[in-house]
Amino acid sequence: MASEQNVALLQGTLDLIVLRALSTMGPLHAYALANRLAQVPGHPLSLNQGTLYPALVRLEHQGLIKGVWGKTESHREAKFYRITRAGEKGLKEQTERWTRISGLVNTLLADEAP
């Protein structure tokens, strides 16, 4: 039960986290993205790197990000994802929504705390 809740939470927020990362870091491939999420200061996000792929394809289908094949510094091929203009707009909207909801949830939790 506990693990199911974690997954649900991740699915709801992973898209937002990916968008945010691409917005601040510029174009990234899935591997770099996973590394970046694992290195968030104070809150390292532990996830199987494979779980990023559904989020990437979802965002790409929505036109929020765009993937292009390129070369890494080590001359390996990789698909680089960059955030689109629609993605920036979406990120703004989703961030506002997240802030609103999380604020509401925090308030509710604080009110009802013993």
Added chain:
Amino acid sequence: MQVRRFLRRLSTLFRFSRAEHELSREITAHLQLLEDQFVAQGMSRHDARYAAKRAFGGVEQAKELQRDARSFRWLAGWPIDLKLGVRMLARTPGLTIVGVIALAAAIGAGAAYLELTNDILKPTLDVPHADRIVGVTAWNQMQQRDETRNLTAFEAWRTNSSTVEHLGGSWPVGKHLTTPDGFTEAVRAVRISASAFQLMPAKPILGRTLRDSDEEPGAAPVAVVGHDVWQSRYNGRTDIIGSTARLGAADYTIVGVMPEGFGFPERESLWIPLQDKSRVFHVFGRLKHGVSASAAQSELSALAEAAMPDLRQKHIAIHVKPYLDSVMEEDRRSGEVIIMRAINLIFILLLGICGANVATLVFARTAMREAEITVRTALGAGRGRICAQLFTEALALSMLAAGAGLIIARYIGLWLKGLLLEGVGPMPFWWDDGLSLQTIAYAGGMAILAAAIVGVIPALKATGPQLQSRVREVASGTLTMKFGGVWTAVIVAQAALTVVFVATSFSLGWSAVKTRAGINVGYDRDRLLLAGIEWDGPRPAFDAIADKIRREPGVANVSFTSALPGTVFEQFSYEFESPDHQRNATTRMVTDELWSVGSRVDDRFLETVGFSLKEGRNFTPADVRNNAGVAVVDETFVRTVLAGRSPLGMRLRQVARGNNGQPGPWLEIIGVVSDAVVSERSGTEDASVYRPGLPDESTRLLVRTHASAGVLTQRIYAAARSVDPDIKLVDLRSAAQVVYDEGLMDRVFFRAFTVISAVALLLATAGIYALMSFTLARRTREVGVRVALGATQTDIIFGVFGRTFRQIGIGVAIGALPAFAVLESMAVSEGLMKLSAALLAILGVAGFVVIVALVSCTVPLRRALGIHPTDALRTQ
């Protein structure tokens, strides 16, 4: 954004392999980068590769999740699923054969029925501009029928109409065709405008069609013959052009032969020019381009009023309708249409039964694949994905069945057509032998419905919530899938539907056939010939014709009647008046509306048919000539309508119907004759009233012969022709043949239901057998232990199969009630079947289903009892 995503997902469906390649490439690159990272941290390449895979998580699982996100996964795998489905068909041939037979029977029967009803109810014309081809009718509002004898407006329409082109008319020829070899027969011949051949463009096989110039006064008499006449009467001779066809007393030179299937206006096979345009039976034409039927109707009505000033006084309205509506109106009464359409539900019910049976078999197979399904789920396949796979597999089966069903439907169509040709004569020219697109689509729809029943129910069951917990069991080698709650419902429903369907269809079919065959009808049907009489000249000399035929060797007697005894029923109330001698008054009595047989006959009728006079007297020639107010009734009439009162001297008449109706004339009952029975009935349907009457247009000729009737037909034609060459004896057949032909639909339904019932029973048998084998396979260990502990065969049967028996028992009991309700309302209350027979039929089928269940146990049971307890314990 959601719309965009939906479209992208949809488009990915069709780029499956490209998307798949892209994904593999991306994940490979990802793993490579991870591997590089671990190597940089000091691992060996080999160790780094494994570490990369661990860090990535399950590769296949990630792929499955990405596939789910990028496309409609349950749809995306259909090409593979279909391939798997086809392979599965080949792997379990027994199931495939039973499944295809079962579903094909249901789909085929449904498709054949739909095709037949569409051909009857909404046929289409397969000619250019079919939607503009119209029929013009003159509707007599007072008499509620089409005015058919005189359409004097025809000539005015033909010369003046600006809305209808190729306007033409026709008038049937009431004469025999005599061919140069001296053979006479009644063919459907018609006088027709040459424009008909432009309206229905068909190239003659030989010679030419009729021309306008053939209609001019003084033109040489010519005829065009149909394919069937050419083949049967002229042996398909290619030098037929220029031969003679004699119609009545007139000779016509044959100028053309039409191809097979040409039968305009309806089902004609001989056409001569319409020279006398004062008599037109049927008017047709084509709306000019852009003209509506109502505009044409207005114009033709105005032209008709100008030509026939008394049109309004005669309450005649001119109607312009689509051609087929104008020729087959009465076949499409709404009540009958609804019933005919509703019968489709029976076939959907049948598909439900067959589908449920096949689903039972498929579930047994699905259960055997439990391990495969569980492992696939563990690898990340969702429930929808597994259901889609099982649905596609079932679809492969049901599509195969639909294909077979359509072939069956086509053969049923040809078989029915053969029967109709034999019983009713040529089909109308618009009859289409092929299967319509609608029928093919219907079969496709039935296949999807069948796949839903056959595939989805077992799939939902197999992928239920408890599935996750099965992974462990699969690993430990124990399989646990059971027939649970849904399945109980399916088995109960299956047993119930089998009882309902088999009991009702068989009993109804049987009672329908029984009413027609093997009943003593009260007269010898084999040696009684009858024919309709048509003429289009002056009234024929009926007496002279009867005398001439009566003098033929082998002929015992000749008479005229308006209906063959016991074939035409009417419904009305009778009013009676009987003299009450004691009180010197009359008592009156009015019956409820009831069915009875009324016919107008001549003085030789009773003798010709072979009835014996029980009381009173027969009609005299004077009664017939003067249309006297007398009647003869039969014993059934005395028993059922008069409730046994003494009939002689009593007066009766038909009570007026509705507000404007007129009562029938008073008739005095002068005699009682023996019964003419058509079927075993308890009601009044066979109660007959005979009245004297001279022959008229509805009269039929009756000929009682000494020997078998067949050889006499040519002599009867010849005798009639020698007195009056211009009359036509139509449908000269023995009474036995008439009754046989009238029972055509009953026989069709009986045969169809017999086949379908047999299939339903076969399926029930296969289904129950599979169920028993399955149950036992699951409980082999238990049986082994029970046997080891000394359980007897009976203990095992009831211990192991008890649940299944209870389910079947409940199903049979549930099915018996509606089956009885149907039989009671359709057969018992109509007197077609005794109550005890209905109960016996239901008990018989119910018993059969139970016996099938018992027999089904024996093979698996014997197998189970032969298992050594130690082997049983080792199983699984």
